[in-house]
Amino acid sequence: MGTFTVGLVPHPTKSVVDSVAILRDWTTRSDAHLLAMTADAARVGDGVELVDEGVFRERVSVVVALGGDGTMLGAMRLVAERPVPVLGVNYGNVGFLVEVEPRDLPEALDRIGEKQFSLEAHHALEVTHTSSGFENTYLAFNDVSVARRPGEGVVSADLVLDDTPYGFYKADAIVASTPAGSTAYNYAAGGPILSPAVAAVVVTPVAPMSGIDRSVVLGPRELLRFEIGDGTHSAALEIDGRVMADVSAGCVVALRLRRDAGQVIRLDADRHGRKGRLKLSLLDLPLREDQLLELVPSDVRARFRERGEHGERASVSYTHLTLPTTDAW
Structure with missing residues (x-):
């Protein structure tokens, strides 16, 4: 059996040194190997082997994000291209996809070592973007x-x-989502949430002016493409929220669903699903943070206020409330 190799992908700006130390200790005890990309050297510190992206992709057994x-x-x-399991440790804000909080990482790693998880x-x-005879390809999980870009017309x-x-679209934007991504831009634009059990693509226009004005759900074998028409002077092609290319009249954006392109480690899939549903329900509440605090149990409310009195960060946004209160409610 080959060496069990854990690959690290750190947040680009936030400090993750505490989690890296936990991972370094765990891999030592577990006779595993810790790997990161050379570009992330400053963020992972010492004691981690650094390799280029190609070697990283070839060698990792599991990735910790x-x-x-x-x-x-x-x-x-x-x-x-080699979809090994990925574990998410939450250093972000909303965290629909990630499951593990930094404080719970030691227990999570032990469970992974004992193979007590699901995939x-x-x-x-x-995605294939064709413009002036040139093609570029991308992969989007969300x-x-x-x-549209401001001042540059419509899409x-x-x-x-x-x-x-x-049919045709004339709108501020057109969004095509996977089932997992249906809770993001698509949901914000009024599109439906697709069950993760469904292999489908949902296409939703944003602020439609004419043409197709509602969501369309397509099957896994359908090849769809957007043929960009007149009136689109300079729009942005965004892949999972990142601007990757300019789109204008004459361009073609083609999409096809790739099934099972990634594997996410779940330690408690049911609990993660409940937390995700709670976060979605809280996103729909038209409340300020101080109003939202009144919705939580009094003992939790007191803890947040006590933290504020001691000068600690006492944000009461939904992303902070769900974690300590989900199991108690």
């Missing part, structure tokens, strides 16, 4: 959007499914 959902998505894209498959969108595009014209 120390960050928020964005870091997690980046880690999944990194190993998508959650994630679909992705294979969503792909073509969004105008024909929707073509398997070479058959379906």
